[in-house]
Amino acid sequence: MKAVGVVVEYNPFHNGHLFHLEESRRVTEGDVVIAVMSGNFLQRGEPAIVSKWQRTKMALASGVDIVLELPYAYSTQKAEIFAFGSISILQAIGVEEVCFGSEAGNIDLFHELYEFINKNKQHFNEQIQFYMSQGNSYPKATSLAFSSMKGKQQQLLDLSQPNNILGYHYVEAIHLLGNKMKGKTIQRKSAQYHDESFASETIASATSIRKAIFNKSANQKGTIHQVMPKSTLDLLTYYETSNHTLHDWELYFPMLKYQILSSTEAELAEIYEGEEGLEFRLKRFINTANSFAEFMHSIKTKRYTWNRLQRYCLHILTNTKKADMQWANAKNSPPYLRLLGMSAKGQAYLNQRKKLVDIPLITKVNSFHHPILELDKKVANIYALALPNRLQNDRLREEYTQSPIRFTEELKK
Amino acid sequence: MKAVGVVVEYNPFHNGHLFHLEESRRVTEGDVVIAVMSGNFLQRGEPAIVSKWQRTKMALASGVDIVLELPYAYSTQKAEIFAFGSISILQAIGVEEVCFGSEAGNIDLFHELYEFINKNKQHFNEQIQFYMSQGNSYPKATSLAFSSMKGKQQQLLDLSQPNNILGYHYVEAIHLLGNKMKGKTIQRKSAQYHDESFASETIASATSIRKAIFNKSANQKGTIHQVMPKSTLDLLTYYETSNHTLHDWELYFPMLKYQILSSTEAELAEIYEGEEGLEFRLKRFINTANSFAEFMHSIKTKRYTWNRLQRYCLHILTNTKKADMQWANAKNSPPYLRLLGMSAKGQAYLNQRKKLVDIPLITKVNSFHHPILELDKKVANIYALALPNRLQNDRLREEYTQSPIRFTEELKK
Numbered sequence: 105m106k107a108v109g110v111v112v113e114y115n116p117f118h119n120g121h122l123f124h125l126e127e128s129r130r131v132t133e134g135d136v137v138i139a140v141m142s143g144n145f146l147q148r149g150e151p152a153i154v155s156k157w158q159r160t161k162m163a164l165a166s167g168v169d170i171v172l173e174l175p176y177a178y179s180t181q182k183a184e185i186f187a188f189g190s191i192s193i194l195q196a197i198g199v200e201e202v203c204f205g206s207e208a209g210n211i212d213l214f215h216e217l218y219e220f221i222n223k224n225k226q227h228f229n230e231q232i233q234f235y236m237s238q239g240n241s242y243p244k245a246t247s248l249a250f251s252s253m254k255g256k257q258q259q260l261l262d263l264s265q266p267n268n269i270l271g272y273h274y275v276e277a278i279h280l281l282g283n284k285m286k287g288k289t290i291q292r293k294s295a296q297y298h299d300e301s302f303a304s305e306t307i308a309s310a311t312s313i314r315k316a317i318f319n320k321s322a323n324q325k326g327t328i329h330q331v332m333p334k335s336t337l338d339l340l341t342y343y344e345t346s347n348h349t350l351h352d353w354e355l356y357f358p359m360l361k362y363q364i365l366s367s368t369e370a371e372l373a374e375i376y377e378g379e380e381g382l383e384f385r386l387k388r389f390i391n392t393a394n395s396f397a398e399f400m401h402s403i404k405t406k407r408y409t410w411n412r413l414q415r416y417c418l419h420i421l422t423n424t425k426k427a428d429m430q431w432a433n434a435k436n437s438p439p440y441l442r443l444l445g446m447s448a449k450g451q452a453y454l455n456q457r458k459k460l461v462d463i464p465l466i467t468k469v470n471s472f473h474h475p476i477l478e479l480d481k482k483v484a485n486i487y488a489l490a491l492p493n494r495l496q497n498d499r500l501r502e503e504y505t506q507s508p509i510r511f512t513e514e515l516k517k
Numbered sequence: 518m519k520a521v522g523v524v525v526e527y528n529p530f531h532n533g534h535l536f537h538l539e540e541s542r543r544v545t546e547g548d549v550v551i552a553v554m555s556g557n558f559l560q561r562g563e564p565a566i567v568s569k570w571q572r573t574k575m576a577l578a579s580g581v582d583i584v585l586e587l588p589y590a591y592s593t594q595k596a597e598i599f600a601f602g603s604i605s606i607l608q609a610i611g612v613e614e615v616c617f618g619s620e621a622g623n624i625d626l627f628h629e630l631y632e633f634i635n636k637n638k639q640h641f642n643e644q645i646q647f648y649m650s651q652g653n654s655y656p657k658a659t660s661l662a663f664s665s666m667k668g669k670q671q672q673l674l675d676l677s678q679p680n681n682i683l684g685y686h687y688v689e690a691i692h693l694l695g696n697k698m699k700g701k702t703i704q705r706k707s708a709q710y711h712d713e714s715f716a717s718e719t720i721a722s723a724t725s726i727r728k729a730i731f732n733k734s735a736n737q738k739g740t741i742h743q744v745m746p747k748s749t750l751d752l753l754t755y756y757e758t759s760n761h762t763l764h765d766w767e768l769y770f771p772m773l774k775y776q777i778l779s780s781t782e783a784e785l786a787e788i789y790e791g792e793e794g795l796e797f798r799l800k801r802f803i804n805t806a807n808s809f810a811e812f813m814h815s816i817k818t819k820r821y822t823w824n825r826l827q828r829y830c831l832h833i834l835t836n837t838k839k840a841d842m843q844w845a846n847a848k849n850s851p852p853y854l855r856l857l858g859m860s861a862k863g864q865a866y867l868n869q870r871k872k873l874v875d876i877p878l879i880t881k882v883n884s885f886h887h888p889i890l891e892l893d894k895k896v897a898n899i900y901a902l903a904l905p906n907r908l909q910n911d912r913l914r915e916e917y918t919q920s921p922i923r924f925t926e927e928l929k930k
Contacts, residue, residue, distance in 0.1 A: 358902070362772045363779070365898040365913075366836040391898075391913040394906060423779040485778040485804075489771070493807060500778075500804040 105453050108134030109194035109202045109285070110168075111187070111274065113142045115152050115314070116340055117162035118332040120205075120292070120307045125167055127290045128203035136169040136453045140193045141444065142179035143480060144487035145422070147186050149415030151351040151487060153314055154343040155499075157506055160445035164511040165335035169450035171509075172197065173442040175476050176422070176483045177432040180415055182242070185432055187273030191281060192437035198457050201286045204274055207265040209291025214275040217261040224253060241409045243269075267292060280435070306330055318352060347499075348492050353414075355490035357396040360421050364390045367420075376429045377416040382408075386420075422483045431476060439474050440464045445509030467508050518866050521547030522607035522615045522698070523581075524600070524687065526555045526592075528565050528727070529753055530575035531745040533618075533705070533720045538580055540703045541616035549582040549866045553606045554857065555592035556893060557900040558835070560599050562828030564764040564900060566727055567756040568912075570919055573858035577924040578748035582863035584922075585610065586855040588889050589835070589896045590845040593828055595655070598845055600686030604694060605850035611870050614699045617687055620678035622704025627688040630674040635692075637666060654822045656682075680705060693848070719743055731765060760912075761905050766827075768903035770809040773834050777803045780833075789842045790829040795821075799833075835896045844889060852887045853877045858922030880921050 108128050114121060129137055141163065143156045152159060160171045178189025194202055208214070221228055231249030236242065250263050261268055275287050308331040316328055317340070329337055344350050364372065364386055372383035385403050393399035396417075403413060418424075432438075440463050446454065458465065466472050469481055481503055488499035521541050527534060542550055554576065556569045565572060573584045591602025607615055621627070634641055644662030649655065663676050674681055688700050721744040729741055730753070742750055757763050777785065777799055785796035798816050806812035809830075816826060831837075844852075853876050859867065871878065879885050882894055894916055901912035 358906070359772070359775045362775070362899070362902055365902070366776070366834075366895065368895075371836075391910055394910065421779075423784075482779065482781075486775070489775055489778070493771070497804055497807065 105135040105449075105456065106133065106201075107136050107138050107197070107199045107453060107457075108132040109197075109199035110137060110139045111174075111190040111194070111202070111204060111270075112139045112163070113146050113152070113310075114139075114159045114162055115142075115146060115310050116154065116159065116332065117166055117336045118308065118310060118313055120309070122166055122333060123307070124203075124205050124290060124292075128288075129167075131288055131290065132201045132203055134201065136449055137167065138170040138172065138194060138197055138199055138450075139163055139168045140172050140174050140190045143173045143176060144484055145176055145180050145418060147179060147181070147183075148411045149180055149413075149418040150353055151356065151490070153317070153350050153352070154340060155351075155487065155502075156444060157502070157509060158339055158343045160509045162333075162336045162339050164445050164447055164509060165339070166333055169447045169453065170197070171444040171446070173444050173480070175432075175438055175442070176424075176479050177429055177476050178438065180418055181429075181432065182412075183270050183273045184276070185435075187270060188277045188280070188435055189432060189438055191274055191277035191285070193441060195281055195285055196437065196441060196461060196463055198460060199285060201288055202274060202278065203288040203290060204267075204271050205292040206267045206271040206289045207292060208261055208268050208271070209289055211275075211287055211289045213259075213261040214271055214287065214289065216259075217263070217272060218275050218279060220260060221250075228253060239407055241407060241412065243409055281437075314352075317350060347495060349490055351487070351490050353396040353417075356421055356486075357399070359486075359489065360396070360399075360417055361390055361393075363420050363423070372420065374425050375416070376419040376424050376426050377412065378419075378426075380407075382413075382416060386417075422479075422486050424479065424483075428475065428479055438463075439476060440466050440472055442466045442469075442477075442480075443508045445511070447511035450511075469504060518548040518862075518869065519546065519614075520549045520551050520610070520612045520866060520870075521545040522610075522612035523550060523552045524587075524603040524607075524615070524617060524683075525552045525576070526559050526565070526723075527552075527572045527575055528555075528559060528723050529567065529572065529745065530579055530749045531721060531723060531726055533722070535579055535746060536720070537616075537618050537703060537705075541701070542580075544701055544703065545614045545616055547614065549862055550580065551583040551585065551607060551610055551612055551863075551866075552576055552581045553585050553587050553603045556586045556589060556896070558589055558593050558831060558896055560592060560594070560596075561824045562593055562826075562831040563766055564769065564903070566730070566763050566765070567753060568764075568900065568915075569857060570915070570922060571752055571756045573922045575746075575749045575752050577858050577860055577922060578752070579746055582860045582866065583610070584857040584859070586857050586893070588845075588851055588855070588893050589837075590842055590889050590892055591851065593831055594842075594845065595825075596683050596686045597689070598848075600683060601690045601693070601848055602845060602851055604687055604690035604698070606854060608694055608698055609850065609854055609874060609876055611873060612698060614701055615687060615691065616701040616703060617680070617684050618705040619680045619684040619702045620705060621674055621681050621684070622702055624688075624700055624702045626672075626674040627684055627700065627702065629672075630676070630685060631688050631692055633673060634663075641666060652820055654820060654825065656822055694850075727765075730763060760908060762903055764900070764903050766809040766830075769834055769899075770812070772899075772902065773809070773812075773830055774803055774806075776833055776836070785833065787838050788829070789832045789837050789839050790825065791832075791839075793820075795826075795829060799829075835892075835899055837892065837896075841888065841892055851876075852889060853879050853885055855879045855882075855890075855893070856921045858924065860924035863924075882917060 110128055125137060144152055146152055156173060163171050172193055174189055178185055228249055231252055232245045235245035235248040247264050254260050263269055271289055278285050278287055313331060369383045369387060372378055389399060389402040393402055443465060464472050484503040485500055488496050491499055523541055538550060557565055559565055576584050585606055587603055591598055641662055644665055645658045648658035648661040660677050667673050676682055684702055691698050691700055726744060782796045782800060785791055802812060802815040806815055856878060877885050897916040898913050901909050904912055
């Protein structure tokens with residue numbers, strides 16, 4: 105059986121994801137689709153709207169065969185580490201081709217860029233440092249460095265587009281991991297990653313969908329069913345009804361505020377992404393903000409991107425220290441595979457493949473011990489604290505008791 | 518002017534306190550009464566029902582002339598350190614006599630006991646260790662050791678009574694600090710420290726008063742005005758109305774739960790009072806408790822008193838490390854005096870006395886820096902987090918902006 109891999113967050117699953125999924129299967133002629141999915145916290149440094157279990161159901165209901173969790177130590181990081189963790193997992197489970205969406209839509213451009221940057225690595229890094237020393241954020245400095253080097257070679261990949269950046273790092277990781285997998289890319293349809301409003305009648309970005317959901321304007325909510333499969337909408341509604349909660353940062357703001365107030369500056373500086381005195385800035389503004397949004401606006405500077413600051417806040421919330429991220433940052437692959445769900449076909453693939461996988465395949469968290477997994481257990485607990493008190497304790501136990509989701513036709517209804 | 522000192526928590530101020538205050542003034546023939554008062558968190562390891570500022574108003578309205586804050590590093594400790602910090606402050610401000618309530622009501626008994634214990638110190642400590650090794654709590658072991666040593670000397674002070682224990686440590690601290698002050702004691706009237714129901718029509722314990730307030734049974738609340746001055750009741754009511762809050766542990770339980778879940782066992786063991794693997798016990802039961810009361814019942818064992826466990830929880834809430842308490846535990850006196858409030862007479866006393874006080878007298882927290890004061894600033898912030906979100910930020914600034922309360926007749930109304 106040929107396995108094709110996709111890297112996803114599904115926050116929540118929508119028609120754009122469905123298109124990507126079906127195209128991935130078609131262009132690779134794959135038999136099974138394996139998704140590596142961020143757990144409860146995502147690359148932008150925010151909580152997922154519903155838990156990883158519910159998002160696994162969305163994935164299975166729409167045709168994904170196997171869902172594996174991208175651990176927190178990779179999922180909440182800059183593109184380079186996020187991509188490295190994801191590609192490592194897909195390679196470990198035996199994926200032959202990885203298929204990702206991009207603005208460019210042409211895989212050759214990614215490989216050419218990789219060769220170009222690799223050849224000019226030292227100069228590239230020097231340029232990044234130079235632009236950072238001028239007060240630019242890391243992504244901005246990277247983009248400026250790249251433009252300055254690129255010169256007239258206009259055929260090179262446009263690295264100012266968010267999905268091109270991610271795609272570049274997937275290709276980079278494939279190279280780093282010994283070129284054992286093939287990369288493929290599909291041109292993204294209509295909606296842009298950051299779009300806040302619906303771009304077409306059936307395809308909308310996850311950002312715009314979350315915005316519509318949280319705004320609860322009847323008008324916008326009415327159109328949500330047009331941009332996502334019915335199964336997703338049902339699973340979203342079920343989660344919201346049974347938990348009285350859709351997760352967003354505001355629900356965690358009281359905990360963040362408490363953590364900042366109860367920590368010393370030195371303790372905040374020990375937290376991952378704490379640097380250049382950011383901890384003083386957080387301490388200074390925490391007394392005046394009435395919401396997470398207000399707080400973020402008050403600490404924002406040109407020097408740091410929104411996502412970078414949001415990730416620092418997230419690591420404070422989850423008490424994730426610099427030392428906790430050393431393993432992932434040194435580009436060590438995840439030391440295990442955590443199975444969140446599978447279809448019948450996915451199960452058959454795993455049975456066939458199992459013996460060739462040389463790291464543990466985990467279905468219960470108590471069966472394996474590693475700091476990367478301990479971190480995932482901890483953040484799952486913190487994720488649950490957004491729920492009403494009487495529901496929290498069940499969810500706290502869920503991380504230990506939940507077996508991988510098995511696909512049934514029920515999920516589709 | 519002759520100053521008499523009292524050690525108080527006023528949680529809240531009631532007729533028993535008023536009796537103690539008036540008797541202290543009478544028996545010592547003092548001109549000014551100086552109270553050293555626990556700040557926002559108290560010796561039993563719990564938040565005060567209203568803030569230290571509101572409790573200062575209660576004290577001034579009932580005739581206290583000067584209120585000084587007992588820092589958190591002393592106020593939330595076992596009797597020995599609590600008493601040492603309190604007596605140090607009273608001595609620094611020039612108090613000649615300290616007057617405390619006790620079950621015994623005879624100061625000679627306290628001095629005799631101090632001589633007796635001092636003479637048999639080594640044997641006493643060995644006996645305490647012996648009883649602790651049999652699984653008893655520290656206070657229980659102390660009491661057993663004392664009984665075994667005391668033998669037939671039945672005239673010695675009864676150390677099983679809570680106010681006798683505190684009183685003993687006041688006398689001990691007076692001795693340790695060079696016998697510069699005189700101790701006096703007044704027999705407590707009617708209500709016992711731990712009583713949960715009203716013992717008489719006009720005197721009730723603070724415990725029973727808080728219980729009546731939180732139960733909000735119209736029946737019991739109706740009788741509260743009989744057991745406290747009108748000024749106290751008005752100040753309580755005003756605080757509750759304007760803050761929509763009377764503080765109790767349950768309001769802080771979500772933060773405690775979050776802190777326990779986001780900390781590793783090793784981090785919990787670094788917290789003051791964390792020992793003998795208590796951190797594992799807390800981690801084990803935090804997922805199943807729905808309230809602070811439930812949590813406390815689940816972690817309680819014979820080995821630790823309720824108050825001892827409550828204090829550990831409090832230090833986790835305030836992120837107070839073992840290192841933060843070293844200064845106080847080594848019996849260093851508080852390095853400053855923090856003025857919370859004064860009457861006109863109190864102010865005259867301070868003007869007269871000021872030059873003789875050899876540690877800083879603080880009226881604004883930004884004017885002095887010491888880890889003991891930093892800790893007080895931090896815990897004041899955490900105390901405020903029980904308030905509704907929109908009121909929190911004003912209270913967070915209060916610690917920096919509030920000047921000492923000056924007594925006006927307004928307070929009495």
